[in-house]
Amino acid sequence: MSFSTGGALRAIASPLSRFRSVEERIGILGFTLALVFAMSQSLWAHEFKVADIEIVHPWSRETPAGAKVAAGYLLVRNNGTEDDRLVSVSGEIANRTEIHEMAVDDKGVMTMRPLGEGIEIPAGGEVELKPRSYHVMFMDLRQAPKQGESFAGTLTFEKAGTVDIEFSVDAMGGASTHMDHDDHGG
Structure with missing residues (x-):
């Protein structure tokens, strides 16, 4: 051979x-x-859609052991011709979830308040829920968000209806590769 x-x-x-x-x-x-x-x-791909509403990259941060709250962030685009409103959010990690606004007044005092009426999403526009601005508050946590994992959530819009989404979890206070993140909560 x-x-x-x-x-x-x-x-x-x-x-x-x-x-x-x-x-x-x-x-x-x-x-x-x-x-x-x-x-x-x-x-x-980390985008979700319902009717004319597009949700881009929902995310949260890992929380320290024993934390009772976490924040969630995302970008909402309204590709339609009518205004809509994000009226509620839920997340499987929390017993209660609210839409909040963080603001700093002219004296430098920071305030955070729930937005019971939700957030208007203008026709042809977008609203970003991000640190130090509008955000989602996950309260009375059932489980702590862990870096590299994700958790389910639901957004409800006045006109477009309800959409199931998934929040990805970034490092606690670390640098991020997503949108406009900073090292501060809320």
């Missing part, structure tokens, strides 16, 4: 060489790329 070094090297160098035609090779490569793309979409 003779052994050809050149043939063995070609087989190792090209794992697709066992297929007879270029079309077979291209087909396998295309299928593999499509499969990888389809499987990774959930890693890239």
Whole structure:
């Protein structure tokens, strides 16, 4: 039995060489790329939609042990021609959830208050819930949000209705790769 070094090297160098035609090779490569793309979409996409409302990247921060509250943030776009209103939010990690506004007055005093009427989302506009501004307060936590995990939530809009979303959890007070995060809560 003779052994050809050149043939063995070609087989190792090209794992697709066992297929007879270029079309077979291209087909396998295309299928593999499509499969990888389809499987990774959930890693890239973190947007949700209901009617004309689009919710972009809901997120929260990990909380220290024993914390009773956590905050949630997201961007809401209204692609419609009528104003809408975010009227309520829920999260599986909390017994109670409210929409809040944090503001600093002209004397430098910070206030935080619940928005019982919700937040108006103007037609063709967007509202960002972010640190030191509008945000979601998860109160009486059932479980602490942990970095790298996610948790389910629900947003209810006056006109568009209800949409299930998922909040991703970033590091506690750390730098983030998402939108406009800072090291402060609320």
